[in-house]
Amino acid sequence: MKGNVNFDESETIKNLARAFAGEVQDGARYQFLAQMAMQEGYNYFQSMCKTLAKNEMAHAKTLYQLITNNCTKSIKNIEICAGYPFKCGSILQEIKNSIENEQSEADSVYIEFAKIAEDEGFSEVGKVFREIASVENCHKMLLQQVYDKMKSNKLYKCTKETKWKCSNCGFEHTSKQAWSICPLCSMPQGYVEISIDTGA
Numbered sequence: 001m002k003g004n005v006n007f008d009e010s011e012t013i014k015n016l017a018r019a020f021a022g023e024v025q026d027g028a029r030y031q032f033l034a035q036m037a038m039q040e041g042y043n044y045f046q047s048m049c050k051t052l053a054k055n056e057m058a059h060a061k062t063l064y065q066l067i068t069n070n071c072t073k074s075i076k077n078i079e080i081c082a083g084y085p086f087k088c089g090s091i092l093q094e095i096k097n098s099i100e101n102e103q104s105e106a107d108s109v110y111i112e113f114a115k116i117a118e119d120e121g122f123s124e125v126g127k128v129f130r131e132i133a134s135v136e137n138c139h140k141m142l143l144q145q146v147y148d149k150m151k152s153n154k155l156y157k158c159t160k161e162t163k164w165k166c167s168n169c170g171f172e173h174t175s176k177q178a179w180s181i182c183p184l185c186s187m188p189q190g191y192v193e194i195s196i197d198t199g200a
């Protein structure tokens with residue numbers, strides 16, 4: 001990859017390493033959150049967290065490969081100075097922490113990394129940072145909806161008639177409130193799919 005500076009000594013390679021470390025941690029955090037969701041009976045939310053974890057690990061892999069495919073020699077060690085959040089709390093607090101983390105990646109960190117990559121002439125890397133930022137923004141919006149519903153105790157309640165679906169057996173029913181036990185497979189309410197407005 002040709003840029004205005006040597007890739008191996010660029011700020012971009014460091015930012016890729018910073019972002020890689022961050023994405024791996026995000027993947028771990030979503031796996032921790034999935035475990036917490038499972039323990040608290042939010043089975044469907046657990047599967048959402050696992051999908052988020054998978055997305056973050058895919059981002060990590062893309063970033064890792066941008067380093068390994070473009071450095072001119074094998075790099076023993078990339079030294080970085082970076083800070084990462086270490087917060088904990090209730091499941092609601094954890095979701096809030098994740099929202100804040102996604103927001104900072106989407107609105108500032110990756111946009112800044114993209115600009116630096118573009119300044120250094122690595123437009124391909126800049127594009128990847130912008131694409132990841134846009135996914136993190138979707139993660140943020142998804143989690144914000146779950147957070148708002150969970151906080152107001154409306155995960156499975158709605159003011160209008162809503163179609164609820166059991167993620168275990170596929171049973172569907174339209175009403176203002178989801179069942180507490182699925183009439184078809186007897187799984188608890190935590191298996192009911194959380195309806196997310198994708199804005200599509």
Ligand SMILES: [Fe+2]
Nearest residue numbers: 023055056059
């Ligand atoms: Fe990510």
Ligand SMILES: [Fe+2]
Nearest residue numbers: 102135136139
């Ligand atoms: Fe994310």
